[in-house]
Amino acid sequence: MNLRRIIALALILTTLCCIVQATTLTITARDEFDQTPVEGASVYINGAYIGSTNSDGQYTYSHSFSDSLRVGVEKSGYKYLNDLISGSKTSFFAEMKREKGILSINVLDADTLEALSGAVVKISGTGTDDSEATDSSGEAVFEVPLQSVYVIEVQLPRYDTIQKTVEMDQSTKKVDYLIKRNDIIVFQVKEAENGLPLPGTSVYIEGILQGTTGSDGRLTAYIEHERTYDVRIQKDEYQVFEESHFFGSAEVIYPVTLSKSLYPITLSVYDSEKRPVEYAEIYIDADYFGKSDTYGRSGVTNLIAGKHSFEVRKTGYENWYNEYTIDGTDDNIIAVIEYGKSDVTLFVEDRDHKAVPGAVVKSDNNTIGVTDSSGKITTQLLSGQDYTFDVTCKGYKDAAVLKNVPKGSTEMEIVLTIEKEMDIVFIGGIALLIIIVCAAVFFGLKRFSGLKKGGSKGRSGRKGGGTL
Numbered sequence: 001m002n003l004r005r006i007i008a009l010a011l012i013l014t015t016l017c018c019i020v021q022a023t024t025l026t027i028t029a030r031d032e033f034d035q036t037p038v039e040g041a042s043v044y045i046n047g048a049y050i051g052s053t054n055s056d057g058q059y060t061y062s063h064s065f066s067d068s069l070r071v072g073v074e075k076s077g078y079k080y081l082n083d084l085i086s087g088s089k090t091s092f093f094a095e096m097k098r099e100k101g102i103l104s105i106n107v108l109d110a111d112t113l114e115a116l117s118g119a120v121v122k123i124s125g126t127g128t129d130d131s132e133a134t135d136s137s138g139e140a141v142f143e144v145p146l147q148s149v150y151v152i153e154v155q156l157p158r159y160d161t162i163q164k165t166v167e168m169d170q171s172t173k174k175v176d177y178l179i180k181r182n183d184i185i186v187f188q189v190k191e192a193e194n195g196l197p198l199p200g201t202s203v204y205i206e207g208i209l210q211g212t213t214g215s216d217g218r219l220t221a222y223i224e225h226e227r228t229y230d231v232r233i234q235k236d237e238y239q240v241f242e243e244s245h246f247f248g249s250a251e252v253i254y255p256v257t258l259s260k261s262l263y264p265i266t267l268s269v270y271d272s273e274k275r276p277v278e279y280a281e282i283y284i285d286a287d288y289f290g291k292s293d294t295y296g297r298s299g300v301t302n303l304i305a306g307k308h309s310f311e312v313r314k315t316g317y318e319n320w321y322n323e324y325t326i327d328g329t330d331d332n333i334i335a336v337i338e339y340g341k342s343d344v345t346l347f348v349e350d351r352d353h354k355a356v357p358g359a360v361v362k363s364d365n366n367t368i369g370v371t372d373s374s375g376k377i378t379t380q381l382l383s384g385q386d387y388t389f390d391v392t393c394k395g396y397k398d399a400a401v402l403k404n405v406p407k408g409s410t411e412m413e414i415v416l417t418i419e420k421e422m423d424i425v426f427i428g429g430i431a432l433l434i435i436i437v438c439a440a441v442f443f444g445l446k447r448f449s450g451l452k453k454g455g456s457k458g459r460s461g462r463k464g465g466g467t468l
Contacts, residue, residue, distance in 0.1 A: 029057040029094045044072035077147040098145035101171040110178040125150035158183040192259040204232040237305030260304035267298040267333045283311040316408030339384040343411040346377040359393035
C-alpha cells in the first residue's frame with residue numbers, strides 16, 4: 001500500500017515538473033554586412049519591451065510559452081526587425097539591416113571656391129561601391145547605409161586627385177571637398193633695380209596674353225605641365241623678357257626680374273633770349289653730371305626709363321629745376337634759365353652829393369621804397385635789364401633816371417641825383433631887394449643930377465653980379 005502511494009506521488013510530481021518547465025531563448029543581433037554584434041538593441045516579445053542586447057549583441061529570455069511568440073529587435077540606424085518564432089526555439093539570429101541616408105558631396109576649387117562640375121566622385125564602403133559626376137552646382141548625391149565609414153575619391157582633369165573618409169552617422173549629410181589645380185603657374189615679377197614687386201606687367205604664353213600682374217607683382221596662369229612654352233613678359237619702360245621654358249610637374253613659382261630700358265639723353269641750356277649758356281652746372285637726380293659746353297649742351301648720358309629730376313645752376317642766373325619721364329620719346333631736354341636777381345643799393349643825393357632822405361623811389365609804377373636818413377634803399381632786381389627809376393621828394397624836382405643792371409651781376413650800387421626846387425619866397429625877396437636897390441640907385445642918381453643942375457645956376461648969378 002505504501003509502495004503504491006509512493007509511486008503515485010512520484011508520477012504526480014513528474015507531471016507537475018513537466019508542466020512548469022521554462023524555455024530559454026537566446027536572441028543574437030548581428031550587422032547584416034560585417035556580422036559584428038549589435039550592442040544596445042532593444043528586444044521586444046509580443047510587443048512588450050523586455051531588455052537590450054549586451055556587448056556580444058545577445059539577450060537571453062526565459063519563458064513558458066508553448067505556442068509561437070513574436071520577437072522584435074530595434075536600434076537606431078537599423079531597420080526594425082520583427083519575426084514570429086516557435087515557443088520551443090532556444091535561439092534566434094536577428095540580422096539587422098541598416099537604414100540608408102543621403103550623402104551629398106560638393107566639390108569646389110580650392111583657390112576660387114567656385115563649384116566644379118564634371119568631377120568624378122567615387123564612394124566605397126559598407127555594401128557600397130558607386131561613382132557619380134558632379135552636376136552644374138558641383139554636387140554628387142549617394143544613398144548609402146548608415147553607421148558606416150566610406151572612402152571618397154574625387155578626380156577632375158588638371159586638378160589633384162584627393163581621397164577622404166566620411167562617417168555616415170546621420171540620415172542626411174553634406175560634405176565639401178576643396179581640390180587644388182595641378183596646372184597652376186604663378187609668375188612673380190620684380191624690378192631688378194630694387195627688388196620690389198612690379199604691378200601691371202603683361203604675361204604672354206605662346207603669344208597669348210594671360211593677364212597682368214597685380215599690386216604684389218603676381219599673376220596666376222593655368223597651363224599643362226611637363227611641356228615647353230614660349231614666355232614673353234613686358235612692361236612699358238622696361239626691357240622685354242623672352243625665353244622658352246620647360247615647366248615641370250612640381251614647378252609652381254616662375255620668378256622674373258625686369259630691368260628698366262636705357263635711353264640716351266642730352267640737356268641744352270639757354271638764357272631767356274635763347275642764347276646758349278656755357279659752364280652751367282648740370283645735376284641729374286641730385287647728382288652732379290657736368291657743365292654745359294660753348295653751345296650750351298651737356299654730354300650724352302644713358303638713363304633708365306622712368307621719372308628723373310634735372311637741375312641747372314649758374315652764378316647770376318636763377319636755378320632751374322624740372323622732372324621728366326624718360327621713355328625714349330624725346331632725347332633732348334631744353335632748360336631756359338632766367339637771369340638771377342642782383343642785390344641793388346640805391347643812393348639818392350642832390351647835386352652837391354648830399355644824401356636826400358624821405359625820397360620815394362619807383363620803377364615800372366611799383367614802389368621800391370623810401371630812402372632812409374642816409375638816402376639809401378636796398379632791393380633785389382633781375383640782372384640783365386634796364387630800369388627807369390622815378391624819384392620824388394618834397395623840395396626837389398621829380399626825376400626819372402635810366403639805369404642798367406648788368407646780366408650776371410649779384411650786387412651793385414646805383415646813384416640817383418635830383419635837383420632842389422627854387423624857394424619862391426626867397427626868390428621874391430631877392431627880386432624885391434633888387435627892385436628896392438634899383439629904385440634907390442635910380443632916385444639917388446636923379447637927386448644927384450638935380451643938385452648938380454642947381455649948383456651950376458648959382459655960380460652963374462654970382463659971376464654976373466661981380467661984373468656989375
